[in-house]
Amino acid sequence: MNILFFGPNGSGKGTQGAIVKEKLKIPHIETGVIFRENISKETELGKMAKAYIDRGELVPDEITIPMVLNRLKEADCINGWLLDGFPRNIIQAVRLNEALTQESIDVDVLIEVILDREIAKKRIMGRRLCVNDNNHPNNINIEAIKPDGDKCRICGGELKARDDDQDEAAIDQRHGIYYDTKNGTIAAVKYFKDLSDRRGIPAIVEVDGKNSVEEVTKELIEKLGNLSLTRLKSGG
Ligand code: AMP
Numbered sequence: 369m370n371i372l373f374f375g376p377n378g379s380g381k382g383t384q385g386a387i388v389k390e391k392l393k394i395p396h397i398e399t400g401v402i403f404r405e406n407i408s409k410e411t412e413l414g415k416m417a418k419a420y421i422d423r424g425e426l427v428p429d430e431i432t433i434p435m436v437l438n439r440l441k442e443a444d445c446i447n448g449w450l451l452d453g454f455p456r457n458i459i460q461a462v463r464l465n466e467a468l469t470q471e472s473i474d475v476d477v478l479i480e481v482i483l484d485r486e487i488a489k490k491r492i493m494g495r496r497l498c499v500n501d502n503n504h505p506n507n508i509n510i511e512a513i514k515p516d517g518d519k520c521r522i523c524g525g526e527l528k529a530r531d532d533d534q535d536e537a538a539i540d541q542r543h544g545i546y547y548d549t550k551n552g553t554i555a556a557v558k559y560f561k562d563l564s565d566r567r568g569i570p571a572i573v574e575v576d577g578k579n580s581v582e583e584v585t586k587e588l589i590e591k592l593g594n595l596s597l598t599r600l601k602s603g604g
Contacts, residue, residue, distance in 0.1 A: 369394065370474060372570065373452040374557050375481030376546045377539070378488035379577040380584060384481065385452045386503040387585050395444045399436060399453035401502055403427060422531060424538030426545060429459055437467050456545065461556035465563065477595065478560050478570040479588065483577030485543050492533050500525035512581050571595050
């Protein structure tokens with residue numbers, strides 16, 4: 369199953385993505401993680417991307433689009449993928465759709481975690497990264513995933529805050545891009561929803577990001593389950 373996963377920064381998208389990945393046994397491809405890994409390894413890609421990321425701006429499409437399209441061609445993507453953090457603007461959406469159409473690959477499902485901008489901002493500022501594993505969610509502003517003291521609640525590893533998470537101007541910049549209905553991420557969501565209206569795929573799954581992590585997971589898993597039932601019944 370090929371899935372596009374949308375949600376503003378701070379909506380818990382990464383946490384939910386890790387759960388969906390486990391459930392469906394497909395790779396969770398997060399563009400932000402790819403960039404951060406390249407920055408910490410000081411690769412050429414990392415050096416190019418860092419200044420943009422620190423300012424909360426998008427890394428230019430000339431760098432990001434080929435990086436993602438190449439990643440989707442890797443062997444682990446053969447049985448599906450969960451793409452998270454891409455497309456983030458209308459150009460990326462169009463280019464992704466063109467590249468997939470050319471290879472006769474469908475996007476099967478579009479997941480959107482819906483969350484108010486102010487709540488998303490508060491959550492971002494509380495978010496902490498585990499140095500041992502990016503999929504260990506910790507947030508000092510969310511009771512359910514509060515760190516254990518100053519250590520990771522899952523493995524006890526060291527925690528650090530992302531530089532771009534503590535910078536309000538950068539957060540506003542990132543949200544400005546996300547909530548931009550004309551050219552930004554919401555426009556990319558709409559692009560794929562319009563395709564869905566016309567072609568019946570991708571199936572659209574919307575979840576309410578205001579709820580607790582467990583509630584969002586429950587809603588998401590239920591809706592994904594219903595989807596496969598509906599598809600089985602309709603023979604799709
Ligand atoms: P994230 O971890 O998804 O919040 O991404 C962190 C940063 O990586 C973003 O603020 C952008 O600077 C960059 N980035 C991630 N995904 C993309 C994308 N699809 N296009 C351009 N830049 C991106």
